[in-house]
Amino acid sequence: MAKTIIKTVDLRKTYMQGKIPVEALRSVNLEVEEGEFLSILGPSGSGKSTLLNLIGALDKPTGGRLFIENIDVSTLNDNQLADLRMKIGFVFQFFNLIPRFTAKENVELPMAIAGLSKGVRGKRAEELLEMVGLASRMNHKPTELSGGEQQRVAIARALANNPRFLLMDEPTGNIDSKNAFEIMQLVKKLNEEKGVTIIMVTHDQRLAAEARRTVHMLDGMIVSETVN
Amino acid sequence: MRIIDMFSYAFSAIRLRKLRAGLTTLGVVIGIAAIVALLSITQGLQTAISSQLQRGFATDTLIVSAGGGLGGGNEFNLLVKDAQTIRELENVTASIAVIQRICYVKSSGLTRRVTVIGVDFVAYRDIYSSTFVAEDGEIPLNPEEDAVIVGKQVSDPWNNGTLFCTTGDTLEIIWTNTTARPLRNETYTGRVVAVLREVGGFTVGGPSDSRVYIPISKAQSFFGTETCELIIVKLKSDDKAMIDSTAKAIREALGSGVTVTSSTAVLNIISNVFSTIELFLAGIAAISLLVAGIGIMNIMIVSVMERTREIGILKALGMKNRQVLLIFLCEAAIIGFLGTLIGIGAGWSLAQIVVRIFGSSSGAGGLRQAGQAVVSNGTTITPVLTPTVILGAIVFGLAVTMLFALYPAWIAAKLKPVEALRYE
Structure with a gap:
């Protein structure tokens, strides 16, 4: 049996919306194994993005436990969380590229933060962009790239520091269907050929079916699970 | 993150807002130029007067x-x-x-x-x-x-x-x-x-x-x-002990009603007066630099708000709070350093221009007649720019910009990644 890299125990998250507490997550229990391709499916407001943010160490839970590679994330301070995030690849719905940087510079950025030298990260950025099929567009800025291309850059960037797993928040939510299909092929290839663990949040049933396992969320809880 | 990468990142952010960065820098330039111009003119004036005094008032x-x-x-x-x-x-x-x-x-x-x-x-x-x-x-x-x-x-x-x-x-x-x-x-x-x-x-x-x-x-x-x-x-001779003992002897011979003044004493008085004037003028100029500092703070707070999402991205990619702080301080340092360098040049030029205008008007009959105490045509004031002033300006310029950048940088560093990423 494969190693468990993410484990949540009774995970809870309550936001304050003004003075009203909103329970975004109420008792989520989830285990993700290394090499898995998991999709989290649910309507908006079901808490799936909140869950993803917690797993991505972008936010702190208000209750329960979250273990990433057996480390209890809730015990970590800001610095340790930042170090943890360096080993997690994030892909956002709105790409979140730095507009003033070229594709290559964007892919280099996480490696620069990690302290890699210019030569090393330049070479790796080129390899990654080649892998996502953007070898010829690496010196273009995000505004000169299509949505699909921008998301490929974002995927390359997410892979830059050899992450333990990839978190994708509606990765095709802002891309036309043809490009969305191609992005999904790339993601599947990463999972199948490179063994990258992937957790993808979506509200699109057909997209979720591309993953090998799907958990269904509703009102801050996992209500069912299907294996595709 | 390497320090060179921080500076290059900061520089790319500055380049994005050229006009704004330029205006912010201008504030520093004006402050530093005012300080440098005033100090170099006063020091030039002091040198000129001291040398004149030494000529007209032998030290012995x-x-x-x-x-x-x-x-x-x-x-x-x-x-x-x-x-x-x-x-x-x-x-x-x-x-x-x-x-x-x-x-x-x-x-x-x-x-x-x-x-x-x-x-x-x-x-x-x-x-x-x-x-x-x-x-x-x-x-x-x-x-x-x-x-x-x-x-x-x-x-x-x-x-x-x-x-x-x-x-x-x-x-x-x-x-x-x-x-x-x-x-x-x-x-x-x-x-x-x-x-x-x-x-x-x-x-x-x-x-x-x-x-x-x-x-x-x-x-x-x-x-x-x-x-x-x-x-x-x-x-x-102009031996200090001899001056003092003779001055004492004169007072004893003529009674306490006399005042004995040595040229060194006069030079000291003048030097003291100039130090006070210098401090006063530098103080006024420093106020303009403080205003520039507040401008920097203002601009940087706006900039942090505008770049909230960017900061969120950086944090999502693993950047630590301290590094975010340093990146914004780097931006301030670049602006401060550039502004200070230009300011020193501008201040020096300003001093030259002022001295030239002042010098030409002092050649006119009216002013010459009016002032025995005013430096006349025979004296030319050359602005003096000492290494101390240059170094002081750089240190002061950088210190002020960094100090005022500290708060905005701290705001940026403290942003929560999730909230920053959600910011539109």
Whole structure:
């Protein structure tokens, strides 16, 4: 049996919306194994993005436990969380590229933060962009790239520091269907050929079916699970 | 993250907002330029005045005057014959009395108001051998009673070759006797025997371009006085201990009513005054730099807000709070450093321009006449930019920008990644 890299125990998250507490997550229990391709499916407001943010160490839970590679994330301070995030690849719905940087510079950025030298990260950025099929567009800025291309850059960037797993928040939510299909092929290839663990949040049933396992969320809880 | 990568990241952010960064930098430029210009002009002025003073006021001389300070006080009378008493003291090589009165001098129908100095020509020349020098005519060894020596500016007041009087001319000297009742004008006709070479600057006791010199005996009889305003004492050397002991001896010989001033003391006073002025001006200039600092803070807070999402991305990619803080400080450092460098250049140029404008106006007759104490045409002020000022400006400029950037940078560093990423 494969190693468990993410484990949540009774995970809870309550936001304050003004003075009203909103329970975004109420008792989520989830285990993700290394090499898995998991999709989290649910309507908006079901808490799936909140869950993803917690797993991505972008936010702190208000209750329960979250273990990433057996480390209890809730015990970590800001610095340790930042170090943890360096080993997690994030892909956002709105790409979140730095507009003033070229594709290559964007892919280099996480490696620069990690302290890699210019030569090393330049070479790796080129390899990654080649892998996502953007070898010829690496010196273009995000505004000169299509949505699909921008998301490929974002995927390359997410892979830059050899992450333990990839978190994708509606990765095709802002891309036309043809490009969305191609992005999904790339993601599947990463999972199948490179063994990258992937957790993808979506509200699109057909997209979720591309993953090998799907958990269904509703009102801050996992209500069912299907294996595709 | 490597420091070079931080700077390059910060630089790319600055380049994105060229106009805004430029205006922010301008604030620093103005502040630093004001400080540098004011300091280099004051220091230049101080250097010029000090050198003038040293020329007109030899370091091995003492000035003895009645009462508190130079020429002040009136309870104690300094007598001409006191010079003789001082001459007998140890270490004194010469001692001469100086009588000075405001008079009118009349030549070919024109009248000018001048300070007339009664002094022993030869002894005076011995003390001020480099400045009491005739340009035209000769300083007589055995002057006639009616001999008159005039300063360069008295001879050529308009500085254009049109002479008020020159060697060989007769000069009517008019003095209003204020002790006589009713008041009356005393008059005698003198003969110009020499015109002094231009001295420049101003002086205490020493020769000046704007004065008229007559023999001490004539001054005594004409002004009807036994008192004098100053006694100039020349010592064997300018040794500090000798100056102090002689000054003490003079006070003991003449009584406590005298003031003995050494040139070093005057130089010290001037240097103190200038330090105060410098501090005051630098303080005013520093305020403009503080204003620039507030501008930087303001702009950076706006910039942090605008770039909230970017900060969120950086944090999602693993950047630590400390690194975010450093990136914003790097931005401030680049602006501060650039602004300071340009500011030093601008301040230096400004100082040159100001000095040139000031220099040309001081050449005009009006100003020259008005001021014995004002630096005249003979003196050119050269702005002085010392390494201390340059270094100080850089340190101060950087410190102010970084200090004011600290708060915005801290705001950026403290942003929560999830909230920052959600920011539209």
